Amino acid sequence: MTPEIATSSLFWVILVFYVSFVLGAGLFFARNNQSTEDFFFGGRRFSWWLIGMSMLATGVGSHSFAKYASKGFEYGFSSTMTYMNDWFFMPLLLFGWIPIIYYMKVNSIPEYFERRFNSTVRNLSTFTMILYLIGYIGIGLLALGSLLQPILGWDIETIIITIALISGIYVSLGGQTAIIFTDFLQGVVLLFAGLLIFGLGIAYLGGFDIFWNALSTTNKLPLADFNSPPDFNFVGVFWQDGVVGSVGFAFMNQAVIMRFLSSRSVAHARRATMMNVLVFLPIATIAVSNAGWVARAITNTSPEVLAETTNPNSIFTVVAGIVASSEAVFAFLVAAVVAALMSSLDSQINASAAVVVNDIYTPRAKNPSEKTRLRVSMLTSAGVTIIGIGAAFLFAQYGTIYEAHGAFHSVVTPPMVTMIFLGIFWQRFSAQAAVLSFVLGSVFIVLGIIYPFELITPFAHGTEFVPEKPYSYIRALYNLVACVSIGVIVTLLTKPPKNYDHIKGLTLWTIKDGAEHFKGAKVNPNAGITITVPGSEIIVSEDENNKICLPQKYMDQIKGNVGDLMYISDKRWYLGGLKSTHANLGSVSKFDGVIISKDVQRHAQFDLSRDLIIELEV
Numbered sequence: 001m002t003p004e005i006a007t008s009s010l011f012w013v014i015l016v017f018y019v020s021f022v023l024g025a026g027l028f029f030a031r032n033n034q035s036t037e038d039f040f041f042g043g044r045r046f047s048w049w050l051i052g053m054s055m056l057a058t059g060v061g062s063h064s065f066a067k068y069a070s071k072g073f074e075y076g077f078s079s080t081m082t083y084m085n086d087w088f089f090m091p092l093l094l095f096g097w098i099p100i101i102y103y104m105k106v107n108s109i110p111e112y113f114e115r116r117f118n119s120t121v122r123n124l125s126t127f128t129m130i131l132y133l134i135g136y137i138g139i140g141l142l143a144l145g146s147l148l149q150p151i152l153g154w155d156i157e158t159i160i161i162t163i164a165l166i167s168g169i170y171v172s173l174g175g176q177t178a179i180i181f182t183d184f185l186q187g188v189v190l191l192f193a194g195l196l197i198f199g200l201g202i203a204y205l206g207g208f209d210i211f212w213n214a215l216s217t218t219n220k221l222p223l224a225d226f227n228s229p230p231d232f233n234f235v236g237v238f239w240q241d242g243v244v245g246s247v248g249f250a251f252m253n254q255a256v257i258m259r260f261l262s263s264r265s266v267a268h269a270r271r272a273t274m275m276n277v278l279v280f281l282p283i284a285t286i287a288v289s290n291a292g293w294v295a296r297a298i299t300n301t302s303p304e305v306l307a308e309t310t311n312p313n314s315i316f317t318v319v320a321g322i323v324a325s326s327e328a329v330f331a332f333l334v335a336a337v338v339a340a341l342m343s344s345l346d347s348q349i350n351a352s353a354a355v356v357v358n359d360i361y362t363p364r365a366k367n368p369s370e371k372t373r374l375r376v377s378m379l380t381s382a383g384v385t386i387i388g389i390g391a392a393f394l395f396a397q398y399g400t401i402y403e404a405h406g407a408f409h410s411v412v413t414p415p416m417v418t419m420i421f422l423g424i425f426w427q428r429f430s431a432q433a434a435v436l437s438f439v440l441g442s443v444f445i446v447l448g449i450i451y452p453f454e455l456i457t458p459f460a461h462g463t464e465f466v467p468e469k470p471y472s473y474i475r476a477l478y479n480l481v482a483c484v485s486i487g488v489i490v491t492l493l494t495k496p497p498k499n500y501d502h503i504k505g506l507t508l509w510t511i512k513d514g515a516e517h518f519k520g521a522k523v524n525p526n527a528g529i530t531i532t533v534p535g536s537e538i539i540v541s542e543d544e545n546n547k548i549c550l551p552q553k554y555m556d557q558i559k560g561n562v563g564d565l566m567y568i569s570d571k572r573w574y575l576g577g578l579k580s581t582h583a584n585l586g587s588v589s590k591f592d593g594v595i596i597s598k599d600v601q602r603h604a605q606f607d608l609s610r611d612l613i614i615e616l617e618v
Contacts, residue, residue: 007330010331015335048275050184052272053184063139064284064344077222080289090277090278093251094270096425100112103511107261108257108358110129117435122359135412137388143401146313146401156396160389160392180259197316201294201319205297215293228464230464231466235461255351256347317334353384407472418480422434459481519565521563526560529559538612539591547586547600549585552588558614560585561585563584564616568596570613571610572610579604594614
């Protein structure tokens with residue numbers, strides 16, 4: 001049962017204004033998209049703090065408010081445990097995966113697989129990646145539809161179609177720069193809105209003591225029971241959400257990869273990741289779950305206000321309607337979650353377009369121009385959004401959004417997680433093993449769906465078998481074991497190569513060569529030196545060669561060599577890299593001023609009345 005919430009014109013004015021403001025701001029920042037690198041990666045120029053906050057909004061989107069608030073309502077504080085599983089793979093992400101994809105200039109996960117293995121693995125991973133991203137789009141659409149249904153009173157299919165069309169058009173026009181800046185704004189707003197509803201809820205109940213005492217002892221436990229109930233238990237959630245889900249999201253989600261690649265350097269990508277996982281996500285666990293805790297306390301104390309039978313997927317909206325001190329506050333809370341759609345869906349839609357363009361269209365087209373690739377990117381963004389609508393309708397048949405997302409993750413993700421991890425951390429892992437891990441692993445996954453009791457029960461850790469929804473979470477462990485076992489066995493039975501030169505820079509053990517590959521020459525040990533140059537000294541040439549030439553006095557200060565990669569930015573740090581770009585260092589300028597080529601200025605849009613910072617990066 002989902003109670004309807006009455007609203008007035010004030011509510012709709014605030015909601016429409018907020019969403020329009022966010023959309024307009026994103027399109028304003030994206031108005032200078034000139035290539036697919038701008039559209040997909042924002043020009044690879046943004047600062048760590050901007051990327052870190054925008055990554056938070058990408059991960060904590062509308063589906064998180066629906067998923068974790070619903071489990072908070074059903075089971076209490078243990079709804080946060082899935083967010084606490086990200087710490088253990090941090091070193092592997094920071095010192096393995098991020099430098100590999102950045103230094104090797106990997107534009108997509110399938111591209112990495114071709115360079116690491118062969119084209120067959122790339123094709124298999126392309127199919128899986130598109131399926132994965134469309135599934136994420138479907139989950140996001142369903143989540144927002146569930147949150148808006150108590151307000152709109154429409155059938156959920158109509159809501160899904162409406163918000164999908166708005167999102168698809170926005171991302172088709174805006175691209176990655178629009179996403180980064182709107183997601184930065186949304187990251188701040190999401191945390192504030194999530195914590196605000198907690199404060200309002202405690203005030204509504206009459207104080208923290210009343211809230212705390214209204215919860216049962218079980219509701220206060222930080223972790224769920226080890227293997228029960230079957231729809232939310234520690235062991236199942238750990239393997240599905242903590243390992244397969246979290247590792248899959250960080251290592252194989254194209255939207256997250258594109259955010260890493262939008263950073264100005266590997267160091268900034270690492271800082272952004274650390275800030276996101278160690279600072280923002282712990283706060284986000286409270287922000288996305290607490291509406292469910294408040295709902296549980298209200299139901300336990302005043303069941304006539306909030307019934308036990310309320311649809312868990314709509315808990316956030318229902319609680320916001322109950323505890324908001326005014327309609328304006330309620331409108332803000334709902335608007336924050338509505339705009340959160342742009343923080344999760346926009347990234348997944350843009351990422352889907354990147355995979356289609358980079359891994360399907362470009363390899364098969366005959367030297368397409370950048371303009372053509374950009375047009376295909378925009379059309380693809382609209383196309384995958386339409387397909388995502390179908391995925392949302394499919395997930396709507398499953399039950400709660402959390403269970404639907406978990407079942408989807410546990411089936412689709414294990415083959416890709418296996419290939420990524422073994423590919424990164426085991427040099428000997430072969431192309432034959434990768435193909436068979438995917439193909440035979442998929443066969444075992446299908447067999448597990450057909451015969452769950454016979455095949456998955458030995459891995460179930462005593463979790464109850466429910467025929468209607470057999471092993472929604474723990475099947476992730478079975479699927480992962482099947483894929484990893486096949487990969488290890490085939491690799492050990494395959495003759496190892498005589499050397500690993502063909503995968504230099506593509507594994508953890510060869511990443512030391514990555515920076516040199518990125519530059520295309522020996523790395524300058526003086527990297528990191530910066531100088532400040534008045535904008536009045538900048539001379540824009542008519543050349544289109546992505547170069548910057550410094551006079552001798554600046555060359556002596558920065559200790560650069562011809563061919564070094566330079567990062568040039570507006571001195572205003574709060575722009576986050578919006579007015580910045582990379583350029584190659586040319587020969588010593590014959591003039592007193594700094595010469596930059598025309599394409600460098602066009603890309604960065606420098607205000608030459610302001611000082612610029614020039615840094616020797618690689």
